[in-house]
Amino acid sequence: MYNHIYGAMAGAALRRSVLFLSGAKGVRGSNRFYWTTLRRTATALTSGRAAFLLGLPLLSCLGYKAYRVHGSAVVYALEKEEVLEQADYLYSCAETEKLYQLLLQHKDSDDAQFLWRLARASHDMSALPNMRAEQKKQLTYEAFEYSKKALEKDDKCFAAHKWYAVCLSDVGEYEGVKVKIGNSLIIRDHLEKAVELNPKDATSYHILGYWCFAFAELPWYQRKVAAVIFASPPAATYEEALEFFLKAEEVDPNFYSKNLLMLGKTYIGMNDKGKALFYLTKARDYPAHTLEDKEVHKEAAELLKKLG
Numbered sequence: 001m002y003n004h005i006y007g008a009m010a011g012a013a014l015r016r017s018v019l020f021l022s023g024a025k026g027v028r029g030s031n032r033f034y035w036t037t038l039r040r041t042a043t044a045l046t047s048g049r050a051a052f053l054l055g056l057p058l059l060s061c062l063g064y065k066a067y068r069v070h071g072s073a074v075v076y077a078l079e080k081e082e083v084l085e086q087a088d089y090l091y092s093c094a095e096t097e098k099l100y101q102l103l104l105q106h107k108d109s110d111d112a113q114f115l116w117r118l119a120r121a122s123h124d125m126s127a128l129p130n131m132r133a134e135q136k137k138q139l140t141y142e143a144f145e146y147s148k149k150a151l152e153k154d155d156k157c158f159a160a161h162k163w164y165a166v167c168l169s170d171v172g173e174y175e176g177v178k179v180k181i182g183n184s185l186i187i188r189d190h191l192e193k194a195v196e197l198n199p200k201d202a203t204s205y206h207i208l209g210y211w212c213f214a215f216a217e218l219p220w221y222q223r224k225v226a227a228v229i230f231a232s233p234p235a236a237t238y239e240e241a242l243e244f245f246l247k248a249e250e251v252d253p254n255f256y257s258k259n260l261l262m263l264g265k266t267y268i269g270m271n272d273k274g275k276a277l278f279y280l281t282k283a284r285d286y287p288a289h290t291l292e293d294k295e296v297h298k299e300a301a302e303l304l305k306k307l308g
Contacts, residue, residue: 080111087117094290096124107146115150116160119143119167126170129291137174143167158197162204165190181226184234187211202252206259209244212236213266238269257286257296264303273307280304 083106090099100121106114122143126136144167150160165187172180188211194204215236218226226233245263248255264280267273284300286293 080113084113084117087121091117091120096121096128100125110153112150112154112157112160115146115153116157116163119147119150119163122146123163123167123170140167140170140174144171156197158194158201158204161190161197162194162201162207165194166207177222177225178229181222181234182229184211184215184226185230188234200251202248202255202259205244205248205251206256206262209241209248209259209262209266212241212244213238213262213269216241216269238266242266242270254282254286257283257288257293260286261296261300264300268303268307277304277307280307 083102087099087103090102100118103114103118103121107118109115120143122139125131126139126143131139143163147160147164147167150157151164154160168183168190169180169187172183188208191204191208191211194201195208198204213236215234216238223233242263245259245266248259249263254260260279260283264276264278264283267276267279280300280303283296284304286296288294288297
């Protein structure tokens with residue numbers, strides 16, 4: 001799921017305001033977020049396919065189908081459903097590197113279901129704490145290309161729209177503030193399309209909430225940049241951000257520690273101390289399953305201390 005510490009306070013203000021989706025970089029949510037259902041997972045665990053999930057030798061344990069390529073070489077490939085089940089299982093376990101290697105085998109696929117997952121895996125790889133700067137940049141651009149290809153192959157796929165938005169925002173990190181802000185409306189359009197295609201995906205609402213929160217807190221100098229780019233610069237309010245964060249909770253209660261944190265921060269922005277304390281406490285007490293959860297705990301605790 002990542003390193004979300006924004007660094008020095010000045011850098012934090014800039015990135016919080018301009019990296020419209022940075023707060024959602026590790027969006028994993030609950031096991032209801034585009035993972036296989038418990039039933040499908042249970043089926044896999046009682047079949048031969050479970051052997052791969054449990055780390056046993058691949059060729060000896062999986063149901064393979066043989067295909068003759070160019071009339072001579074024989075290769076073994078898993079059926080699409082099996083690969084996607086394995087990919088979603090690895091994602092649910094935060095096995096980022098294994099997931100990336102599995103999906104990288106399908107980088108030339110014309111199937112959006114492989115491509116958006118590969119975009120997500122590349123994005124997650126780029127956020128690993130041990131990643132060197134040049135590797136991070138390469139993976140960021142790779143993720144964007146995979147997401148773009150996924151969208152080209154299937155523009156009715158909500159996840160393709162969502163990850164295109166996330167990856168476009170990430171690329172903006174290397175293109176400068178002007179490009180980042182210039183892409184902001186494109187990013188929002190794709191997030192809204194993702195919600196339209198799948199109104200039950202809590203993470204799309206969360207990212208839209210973060211987009212609104214970022215613009216609600218946009219510093220004056222970045223507002224000037226936006227005014228140069230747009231006749232009517234993008235704008236949003238804490239109230240709009242709150243609506244999306246609350247909608248995410250309605251769709252999937254307690255699905256993501258960062259959503260609880262952002263609810264608390266939004267209520268701070270709205271000067272509602274009571275509700276801010278409520279959600280920050282929930283964020284602080286959220287079970288820590290990932291590195292991001294621990295980071296959320298830390299930030300929530302610091303904010304609670306400031307609020308007294």
